[in-house]
Amino acid sequence: MAENAANTIAKERVCDLATRNGEPRWLKDLRLNAWEAYLKLPAPNHRHEEWHKTGIEKLDLSQYGLLEESKSAPGKARDKSELVAKSIEAAATLTQGYGATGTFVELDAELASKGVIFKSLSSAIEENEDLLKTILTGDKYVPESDKPDKFALLNRALFQGGVLLYVPAGVVIDKPFVFNVDMPAVASKLAIFPRVIVILESNAQAQVVTVSGDQAASADGGLFVDMLTEVYLGANARLSGVNVDKLSDTTYQMSKTRTHVERDAHFDYLTCGLGAKQIKSDFETVMAGPGSYSRVQGLVLGSGSEQYSYNTTQAHKTPNASSDIIFRVALKDKAQSIYQGNVLVDKIAQKTSAFQSNKNLLLGQKAKADSIPRLEILADDVKCSHGATVGPVDPEQLFYLQCRGLSVQEAQEFIVSGFFVQVLDTVNITGAAAWIGELVAQKIHS
Amino acid sequence: MTAKQPILQIIDLHAKVEDKEILKGVNLTINGGEVHAIMGRNGSGKSTLSYTLMGHPRYQVTSGKMLYKGQEISEMSPDERAKLGLALAFQYPVAIPGVSVSNFLRATTKAVRGKEIPVKEFRQELKAQMAKLGVKDEFLSRYINDGFSGGEKKRIEILQLSLLKPALAILDETDSGLDIDALKTVSEGINALATPETGILLITHYQRLLNYVQPQFVHVFQDGQILKSGGPDLALELEERGYDWVQPSPAVAAK
Structure with a gap:
């Protein structure tokens, strides 16, 4: 990565951003602190373990400009139904249109009366400042990461747009909150920083669907999306989530999802990589209380020369918690994927159960996949396992299906x-599997 | 009898796997309405014959002919052969995790028949066949062959053939690993495949199956060839005396 990003996105820009949005002082300070920390961290390169084979050196952030004024950005409005299938019935939908699409939200009055908050971050800053300050400044919700991350810091300095979902204790909602990040077709290089904050207080239950979609850029254009998602699940809370990244082949996306799972809470999340020039996506999940459970699954279908890099961390900081990671990757053409899975088990985290599986199906002759597990286990009474496979389609499966009349392609x-x-x-999440299955089918055929 | 085109004619067929010749001159003709049994020891090349007939990419025909209703099939892909009317019930059916039995049956039946079948009609037909083979409804939502017992796999193979209605059904050790009840049910399924226009080729290791599915012709397979051919009595003799006594039929010996 070219280190001269600072040339373009200087400190003044961070201040400008805060001022223009009329943000309170504490938030401006947070942005500046994050910016300072960002500058101090060395730029990632391929020698850093998690950036192996990502081609990060080729990314020159200095070429990317910031979105100055969302309304003036190019791009034409489109129907939100293009982003999420009709098969999903949402509790509420928020579309963050970077460009002319604008931002709109629908939340029914009944949920609002229960204290549920689902709104754009800019509205939350104006209307729920105290809550947001507690979330962003203290350690009550999502504590600082043990491992500072360059792009997470950059997002914290420059976030523009995003969403806050807050579900008070005991509130149960069995339909998903849908957050669309809808990005414009751009004629130049543009950097975008969405931020998603999901807070479920104790015994709350909710579902989220986030979708990143864009429109193909013109020849000199291209997007750099730096997305940060922070999730807090209070005691015995339940969150199911699905995320779909379906971007064009001129878009880079760096995304980080940090989740803090308290006692007996369950985090169940599926991320789908269905297109981009490059996706680098990290999931850092902390099992913070006994009985906590997380399952992070990945579904990746790559084609062309798309590159995918997923890093997961299952951090067990408490005894008697469990976590599963299941990543399935299929690669056409010369698409590439690298999966790195970290299991960290603290000394006190006895009776941990942590499982990791990564299977890669190479459909293209030139497709490549790597799978790297890293286990750092300091407790002595744990059950941890990992498994990975990389290979082409089993010829015996193909033959069996062909013997039943299916062509090689169909098989x-x-x-x-x-x-x-x-x-x-x-x-x-009702309707989600059918919707994703449809997206997968479209991409297999294309 | 009129000179009707045979369903299958195999003429001096030679085939190899990775440079090793396994089939060394197989001759066999199956007419409509006939059931043939091929018996032989493990490793005699019986299964190779079934894979070669279906066009497994690992098995390469080096010389000879395979004619299906007079048409040479050795250059055809397995799916083309399936669409013509050949079907193989596998000795070891392959699991395709994530693909449910119902989706699988619908897609494959459509592919082989070459046309869409109305959902309701297909369902009725499927249920009727399932009932005959004692396959429970819960199977429909399971992944094809994934975690199935040996007997379950064989029932599902016969269920598939009963929907595909092949003109040439090749059954590769369909009886292996079945208990006596399953054997009876599966045998009924095989018998139901037989029509005056259908040829059936049973490949088996045991005579037991032939108590329930009666072949008109029994062939002893050894070292990549049919060593001896005869009627149903030959199977009984093999059961009693093993394979060691078998002497080549004059036709084979003359070569």
């Missing part, structure tokens, strides 16, 4: 859909 599609169905079958 491959069958096998790939089946490969993903095992992940999709676990998704408990």
Whole structure:
């Protein structure tokens, strides 16, 4: 990565951003602190473990400008139904249109009367300042990460747009909150910094669906999306989430999802990588209380020369918690994927159960996949396992299907859909599995 | 009898796997309405014959002919052969995790029949066949062959063939690993495949199956060839005396 990012996005810009949005002093300070920390961290390069084979050196942030004024940005409005299928019935939908689409939200009065907050971050700054300050400044919700991250810091300095979902204790909502990040077709290089904050207080239950979509850029254009998602689950809370990244081949996306899972809470999340020039996505999940459980699953279908890099961290800081990671990757053409899975078990985290599985199906002759597990286990009474496979479609499966009348092409599609169905079958958000299955089918055919 | 085109004619067929010749001159003709049994020891090349007939990419025909209703099939892909009317019930059916039995049956039946089948019609047909084979409804939502017992796999293979209605059904050790009840049910399924226009090729290791599915012709397979051919009595003799006594039929010996 070119280190001269500071040339373009200087300190004054951070101040400008805060001032222009009329943000309170504490938030401006947070932005500046994050900016200072960002500058101090060395730029990532391929020698850093988690940036192996990501081609990070090629990314020159100095070429990217900031969105000056969302209304003046190019791009034409489109129907939000293009982003999320009709098969999903949402509790509320918020579309963050970077560009002419604008931002709109629908939340029914009944949920609002229960104290549920689902609104753009800029509205939350104006209307729920105290709550937001507690979330962003203290350690009550999502504590600082042990591992500072360059792009997470950059987002904290420059975030523009995003969403806050706050569900008070005991409130149960069985339909998803949908957050669309809808990015414009750009004629130049543009950097975008969405931020998602999800807070479930104790015994709350909710579902979220986030979608990143864009429109193909013109020849000199391209997006750099730096997304930060922070999730806090209070005691015995339940969150199911699905995220779909379906971006064009001129878009870079760096995203970080940090989740703090308190006692007996469950975090169940599926991320789907269905397109981008490059996606680098990190999931850092902290099992903070006994009985906590997290399952992070990935479904990646790459084509062309797309590159995917997923890093997961299952951090067990308490005894008697469990976590599962299941990543399924299928790569067409010369698409590439690298998966790195970290299991960190603290000395006190006895009776931890941590599982990791990464299966890669190479459909293209030139497709490549790597899988790297890292286990750092300091407790002595734990159950941890990991497994990875990389390989082409099993020729015996192909033959079997061909013997039943399916062409090689049809048989491959069958096998790939089946490969993903095992992940999709676990998704408990109504309509989500069918929608993603449809997106997968479209991409297999393309 | 009129000179009707045979369903299958295999003429001096040679085939190899990775440079090793396994089939060394197989000759076999199956007419409509006939059931043939091929018996032989493990490793005699019986399964190779079934894979070669279906066009497994690992098995390469080096010489000879395979004619299906007079048409040479050795250059065709497995799916083309399936669409013509050949079907193989696998000795070891392959699991395709994530693909449910119902989706699988619908897609494959559509592919082989070459046309969409109305959902309701297909369902009725499927239920009727399932009932005959004692396959429970819960199977429909399971992944094909994934975690199935040996007997379950074999029932599902026969269920598939009963929907595909092949003109040439090749059954590769469909009886292996079945208990006697399952064997009876599966045998009924095989018998139901037989019509005056259908040829059936049973490949088996045990005579037991032939108590329930009666072949008109029994062939002893050894070292990549049919060593001896005869009627149903030959199977009984093999059961009693093993394979060691078998002497080549004059036709084979003459070569």
